[in-house]
Amino acid sequence: MSQTPSLQQNFNQNLVEFLRESPTPYHAVKNMVAKLEQHGFVQLNESQAWQLKDNGRYYVTRNDSSIVAFTNGNHQQGFRMVGGHTDFPCLKVKPQPELHKHQYLQLAVEVYGGALLNPWFDRDLSIAGRVFYIDTAGELKSSLINYRKAVAYIPSLAIHLDREANKKRSVNPQTDIPPILCQLGKDEKADFRALLKEQLAEEGVTDVTEVLEYDLSFYDTQGAAIIGLKDEFIVSQSLDNLLSCYVGMTAMIEALDNSSAPMVLVCNDHEECGSQSATGAQGPMLKTILHRVAGSTEALAQAIARSMIISADNAHGVHPNYADRHEGNHQPLLNKGAVLKINANQRYASNDETCALFGLLCREAGADYQYFVTRTDLACGSTIGPLTAGELGIRTLDIGLPTFGMHSIRETAGTRDAFQLNQVLQRFFAKDQI
The missing domain is CATH 3.40.630.10 (Zn peptidases)
Incomplete structure (x- = not known):
């Protein structure tokens, strides 16, 4: 060239x-x-x-x-x-996603497209997408949302509990990949839509009375980069x-x-x-x-x-x-x-x-x-x-x-x-x- x-x-x-x-x-x-x-x-x-x-x-x-x-x-x-x-391909948040297990808050996800699932484990994940809400005037509005920081994680099962992991571990998309968002108190429950309302306020959308629907997905917080000894690759x-x-x-x-x-x-x-x-x-x-x-x-x-x-x-x-x-x-x-x-x-x-x-x-x-x-x-x-x-x-x-x-x-x-x-x-x- x-x-x-x-x-x-x-x-x-x-x-x-x-x-x-x-x-x-x-x-x-x-x-x-x-x-x-x-x-x-x-x-x-x-x-x-x-x-x-x-x-x-x-x-x-x-x-x-x-x-x-x-x-x-x-x-x-x-x-x-x-x-x-x-x-x-990505992991999309289901409509009623809250999973409360052993005092952890997880979100149920649906696999979008032909995702390669193993690489999703042990990565710092965030959430982004579109949210529809009712504003203070009673009107239906939408806004894009992006947590930007890492808010979730899908930990691998330790090899001590699965000695065959390096030979034949498979991924069940229903049970193995719900990301963990946080720990909760013994009897504490979380409302994901309430959390979205808080995030919208953090991003400057302050006229929200109720979050109705959303199209949200998890993504890798490790951003795109140029790598290689000669800067010959782009990864993302x-x-x-x-x-x-x-x-x-x-x-x-x-x-x-x-x-x-x-x-x-x-x-x-x-x-x-x-x-x-x-x-x-x-x-x-x-x-x-x-x-x-x-x-x-x-x-x-x-x-x-x-x-x-x-x-x-x-x-x-x-x-x-x-x-x-x-x-x-x-x-x-x-x-x-x-x-x-x-x-x-x-x-x-x-x-x-x-x-x-x-x-x-x-x-x-x-x-x-x-x-x-x-x-x-x-x-x-x-x-x-x-x-x-x-x-x-x-x-x-x-x-x-x-x-x-x-x-x-x-x-x-x-x-x-x-x-x-x-x-x-x-x-x-x-x-x-x-």
Whole structure:
């Protein structure tokens, strides 16, 4: 790459800060909105008529956890689209969570997505998310909440009480993982909603009379960091897929002065549990927005025929201790470029045309790229790519940055990869024709 190392370092430090401040999809979308508004993007309300200006910059959020940002250019050039997802595997607090056992307060949790559970033990955990409450005027309101400090812990069972732990310990998600929050007096009981009211007051929300509902999850208080003897790795919870959301957003912003075709960034919620929701990729959100932007079914059909979406999700980097889990000729390495994800049975939506287009973009940007095909005797995961392709009929490419520990509470990616993908996506957004 022609850029100096200081640009890459600056990019990754900003990425680290974004990850640290985005413990839930709600916080991620809030932070993306703040960044987009700094660059002239204006919020649209789905319940109102839109009056879009030529070359206008807009964004739409739904449920505070999904976002679509776009520029209003010449639709006949087609849309240049990048997609990701805001959600990630975690432990969500159940509606009636209080567990009082042996004078400890624990919270019952539900596993969201395909979480790797063992790494959640013995970590300093906090709580964040969204809370709905009744204010002093009797109105229903909501607020984001973030304890920030460590307030919970899931202790492992000592090896003295489980001598086979290193050989065959399994995790029961119902009984083994309720986090411990505090000790209580002998007859003391805790009310979690009352505790939330206290926390809201601590965060400056003082008009709460009663907490009604919430969507809260636990997260790792050990924030994102750059590690490695050569600062070559970034580690964090939620790299899958806030990493791609951030890279796509910054590429779009940096391409604003160089793109004549309309650009679209879509970051959906609920990918980790199947995407079939009002805010997920298998729902109508993106198609509805594009239809309103294009103005008619005919105009949208013409635009889609000239469009392409790059679905940017994470890919499995070859683990040096488990290299046999990869197909022999397709073993992506961290810091060796984005991965073209290919599956003959359409678990990924890439085809030869979209792969060739991405390869050309990488060559123009001086960036590396790699391939991933899962072993034929292993099941293949999927992304928002095939779902978006099926909903829109749009040319689609599935890519990802190689990652260790996907779906762990702490994942690892390469610092060079994130920066390079940003450069490639800038070129994609700026393409007059694709």
